Amino acid sequence: MVDEEKHCPIIRPTLTLVLVDSEIELVPKKYWSHPAVVVNAKKRKKRPSMVLLDSSLHHSLFKDNDQKNRRGRPDIVHQYLLLSLDSILNAEGRLEIYVHTRNDQLIVIDRSTRLPKNYNRYSGLFEELFHTGTVPTGRDPLIRLIEDMDLPSSLRYIRSKKGGDDRPTRTVLLHPDGEPMNTWELFGKLILNEGIENIICLVGGFSHGDFRSAVEENSDMKLSLPGGTLKVWTVISELLVGFRGIGS
């Protein structure tokens, strides 16, 4: 008689974070000869084509106010990655971390990545990533960038990586217009009441405006945390710690 219990792996709920429409990109070609780009690239001994768009350096590029306020926020991605990678949830092996960008690239982050804490070193690393597609270069890159991945493609990729769709899954959109709820209430409902084992949370990776991707069509529910429009690091903290409070 085979002891089935023994061969059955222990299933613990896992959380997948996707930062959606993140405002991270290299300086677009049409701005390569703009003085603000040339001066800053020279200071850093980089070619303009190799530099991340950064609102704190390049705000004069955009005349349109929506663009000026929104584009060039690699710092948001940095904060998101530091918080996620260094979280207790990640140390417990119960977290997956993705970045989807405004230009429909999907960045896949290995959970063992040790990201530079310093912003300028992180920028250098991600400039290499956007140029070569992988960092560190070599056989086993820890961070990979995949092109032509709109949100539906990204979610298909993420679900397939988790062994297909056979585990009960919910995709939750964090949005100021969503149903007001704390994260521990959300996870309590999904994990304890509904037996969901695999929760994917979509969080906007931008500071102004709304999602560009079709987030509503690609999620099962829409949730709003207390306080309305929050910073990305605030939302990520609430998710990481709220999940641990329930899913442990």
Added chain:
Amino acid sequence: MVDEEKHCPIIRPTLTLVLVDSEIELVPKKYWSHPAVVVNAKKRKKRPSMVLLDSSLHHSLFKDNDQKNRRGRPDIVHQYLLLSLDSILNAEGRLEIYVHTRNDQLIVIDRSTRLPKNYNRYSGLFEELFHTGTVPTGRDPLIRLIEDMDLPSSLRYIRSKKGGDDRPTRTVLLHPDGEPMNTWELFGKLILNEGIENIICLVGGFSHGDFRSAVEENSDMKLSLPGGTLKVWTVISELLVGFRGIGS
């Protein structure tokens, strides 16, 4: 008959965070002529005396490995302040935020401060703070630096600011050697079981080594979060969200 109920303010538990022995300081005088300092200061058009010590720029200053690994981490203070200031707990008016430095300065942060998200802009602001003692300069500074404040003096100041010691208070040290406990368990015990209204948490503001200040003598209990030695932003997230889960 006076309705005493009406005049009695609603008391809700508050959390005070103190980042202790934070590795933030201006470049010490003996290093002002060091090439690594001179070159970087020139690039930023600053005098060497006006520049924050930053391990990512100045690691060649220290021969001693303990010093090299430890000193010059204003990025830790930046992360701590962004997370705290932008937290839901702060928006609810239930958080107080302090930084104590390796040189026994106490930095008092107004809860309405809008800190630069960009690391380089933040560095510029704090260089001004360490030079002038207040930012922004003017009648109502949002951030103030007070000299000659060792940990006991800092805690006396913090308690006096909260209207004296008359509210039931506990000071909790976060330390890898402490009693293993999650933050919601800690706050549940203190707030729900013991009726504590005012909780002060001491978190180390450094990445290597141990506290320099007499933290044990100045705290009531010592707590360790799962996973042992954690990043400052991980501990701060767990405190901010765990407190809200109980104290709301």
